[in-house]
Amino acid sequence: MSKPLVDTQYLPHVSDVRHVLASGPHVTTLLDEKVDPALLEGFLIQLCALGVYMTEPVDGWIRRAGEACTKVSGLEEVGRQLISHAKHEAGHHLMMVADTKSLVAGWNARRMPKLDAEQLLAQAPTPAMQEYRQIHEDTINGAMPGAQVAIEYEIENLSVVFAPRLIEQCKRVLGEEVMNSLTFIKEHVELDVGHTALNEVMLNKLLSQKPEHAVTIGKTGARALDIYLRFYGDCMEKAKRMLQAPTA
Template sequence: MSKKLVEELYVPHVKEARERLQTHPALKALLDPKVDPALVEGFLIQLNSLGVYMTEPVDGWIRRAGEATVKLGLVEVGEKLTQHAKHEEGHHLMMIEDTKSLVARWNKHRKPHLNAEALIAQTPTQAMKDYRAIHEETIVGPMPAAQVAIEYEIENLSVVFAPGLMAQAKRVLGDDIMEAMSFVKEHAEIDVGHTALNEYMLGKLLGQVPEKAAIIGRTGARALEIYLNFMADCVAHAEQMLKSAAA
């Protein structure tokens, strides 16, 4: 029943955003069979270094959203969010380590030589700021439980996009690249379970407040759009790295 509610009340709101994952020019270029291997390597460096800013606050966002959801009387969904927050603690540390490994690998055979700490300290892009903002706005807004939709879309992204990214990285950079992709690899694996949990929570939520389906759906769609913009920023930063190398 919960899956049916998600399909009927929620999915129509996110359908267009999900389709952009297949059509976005930057992401298509990244997965192109004729891609420059340096672009893929640069993308991974940017995804992890810039991703620290995106990922470090996640467990706090989920916990606060869960607490606010319980206060609204949606106890089961709120408590599951609070429990889920514990699984997200410290994931940004994996991105820091992957950044260091990827930078060391890049510096062995490419230019310009990079500095991991400087990359992590880069000025946030607009998409990165928007990503933090949508979480904060959701937590203090009328439907903090819409955090479930954010989690659903972003963790599902790991399930549907990460396998193709890993396959491309291994194809153009060699199997050893996986040693520096611990964050992507782990999330491709564990987010299968997280996505199933999120779908259950989303169905439970829609069963309790079906009249809020639109705001919940729009929140999920907006979060996914922002994250796609972030990944496009990572591609653009990687392209700039290649231009610097060629200069």
């Protein structure tokens, strides 16, 4: 039985950056059994606060990519699936806003320095965050808007391969009650298993219909994941600086 096209035509392009996800310094620090609880909690706060910028446009990106696909011969079905999927992503950034405020309230009850949730939510985007928005625009307006599927495949796969480990670490280090402030992560762990499976089906279809664009599709997925890992690094660095801030 022949391997799926995702295995042969796509995964070779993303294998290196997926290796960084599995063993990179930010991930290993977060999951280390001796991680500083304050650093882990600070990372979660920054992840949710900065994640609003990353998440708010998602439903629009997916819908627009789907609409662009419907105008390309052979991609009509993938386009319709993307448009349908977009509806499930609307408003998810509001969960991150609420999680930020809840996490900050918990931090302020126990730790120093005292934090201001609104200031955290108003932080300027980092270069990686800006690049994340740009890769979507480049894809939607490029020759292969279907490569949006590769972006979704890599980012939603984070909820399958990384987020469950992060959740278990948070429960162990910060206590079960922290899950009350991680509604976005918790929900996406539950939802994105199905989304990732759907993305894989769409990706196989895309590669079978447009094999000449396999390299573009693969490199788009790899770039999206690389950007997101750099975003994790930004969250880590901001968390470290937060811990070093004067308490007065």
